[in-house]
Amino acid sequence: MTVVPPASGEPRRPDGPRNPGDAWVIAASGEKYWGRFGAAGLLAFDPARGILLQHRVSWSHFGGTWGLPGGALHEGESAIVGAIREAQEEAGVPDGAVRPRFTSVLDLGIWSYTTVIADVQVPFDPVISDPESVALEWVPIDEVDERPLHPGFAAAWPMLRALLEVRPVVVVDAANVVGSVPDGWWKDRAGAAARLRLRLEALVVPAEDLDLGGDEWFPEVSMVVEGQARDIDDEASTVAVVRAEAAGDDAIVAEVERRVADVRTVVVVTSDRELSERAERAGAVKVRSAGWVLQLLAAHG
Structure with a gap:
């Protein structure tokens, strides 16, 4: 050169x-x-x-x-x-x-x-x-x-x-991801959810993890919260917060169905096996574990 x-x-x-x-x-x-x-x-x-x-x-x-x-x-x-x-x-x-x-x-x-x-x-x-x-x-x-x-x-x-026709969305089971790290989240569930939301704003996903072309993707993110985490503040964010009115799993499946109907490529983040199967039946193209998303977030600071 x-x-x-x-x-x-x-x-x-x-x-x-x-x-x-x-x-x-x-x-x-x-x-x-x-x-x-x-x-x-x-x-x-x-x-x-x-x-x-x-x-x-x-x-x-x-x-x-x-x-x-x-x-x-x-x-x-x-x-x-x-x-x-x-x-x-x-x-x-x-x-x-x-x-x-x-x-x-x-x-x-x-x-x-x-x-x-x-x-x-x-x-x-x-x-x-x-x-x-x-x-x-x-x-x-x-x-x-x-x-x-x-x-x-x-x-x-x-x-x-x-x-240009592909618009991936990552639907995150916030309770599952937050609960996978014993950092005292149970003392303030809404605060723990808010911290996860802030980190998810910077989510970058390698194309191979989505089975897509290109190199890196910056997907839309929906974070589903339940229980006391529903008290998360309404602060403006690029991450859409979905507050489960009842069971969190039902809300996650409903969000997958809504996004699929909107012609989105949906990836669900959860380590719950039963929920994973439900999400795939609802149209999710992939299910990734809580550890997967945490590793991506750690890699990008």
């Missing part, structure tokens, strides 16, 4: 100090890739309008093609942070407008590119905010293939398009 300074045809930046990530990586075979620390792009998906595409200016790498807003990562920057930052710089994506659903990584060893697929939470109109774009458009899914696409995006698009 060779890293060389920017040359003609590089993505241009506003005047000012250059980030050390803004450089070409040259493979032994001669191919060049933009971003010393890799690169990332944002695939923003709005069900009503399609995906946000960028028409690349002619002097850029693969100029004249359509692709995703994105660019070189900064040193130590995560792909999600970098993809959203680049989309804000290039397309004016507002803070909080999108929620990541999954990532897809092209890893060439000497260089990697991460596509961050994100759902639009707050509709917005893109704004050309740097010289790298000729146009920014919301393109309906069925019309994407009609554009002259950037070669890398064109190669990935069939897989990405298929996964």
